Amino acid sequence: MARLVFLGRLADLAGGAERAVAPGPLETTLAALPVELAVALLDERVRIALNGELLAEPGGIVLAEGDELAFLPPVSGG
């Protein structure tokens, strides 16, 4: 399995901080999520990190066994 990690308010939307998903194209994974959550994850302000590395270009991700993909919404500020 691979793992999705949700930070900040995304964890509330997802109903938890993590979710185990089957390896494969991210598009397929997102399509199986509740629409409201998938839309929030695809917000252009949400940064994505694969195995702890921020991605500059999040297109075309294919999750492999053991991958951790984190969704990072804008930070809170002061």
Next chain:
Amino acid sequence: MTIDVRLLTEPFIPGTFIGPFTQAHPGLGGVCTFVGEVRGQAKDGGRVEALELSHYEPLTLPGMRALAETAALRFGLMGLLMLHRVGKLYPGEPIVCVSAAAEHRRAAIDAVDFAMDHLKSDSWFWKRELRDGAWHWIEPREQDHADLARWR
């Protein structure tokens, strides 16, 4: 030059870190320290019962280390101490502490100001407040971007 960056999961007393940090830099001309505490009053005037900070382990601490190194180089510091709490905090508890040691005061003061602006607006922390028994996420403010723009 020494850099000490930590994420703390328990309440801390800034002086217990600042004292040894200052002692470790004999010959410094100035040390500047900022300590931020959890406010008891929310932006809308309501009472804050608690504040919870979440972070993302693979990015948050490395990001703080990179920020500390940037500040130390930019301002020519002798040392920089950077502490940040995560977890559940209550009003009056220290949440952040930045202390800079330098040969001259301006470098120490500016380095702390620089580090605080970037910790607030450009580090991987998410905050939510407990008000009236319900949790509310804290959103970014315009002021945060203005604070960062000062250093570009």
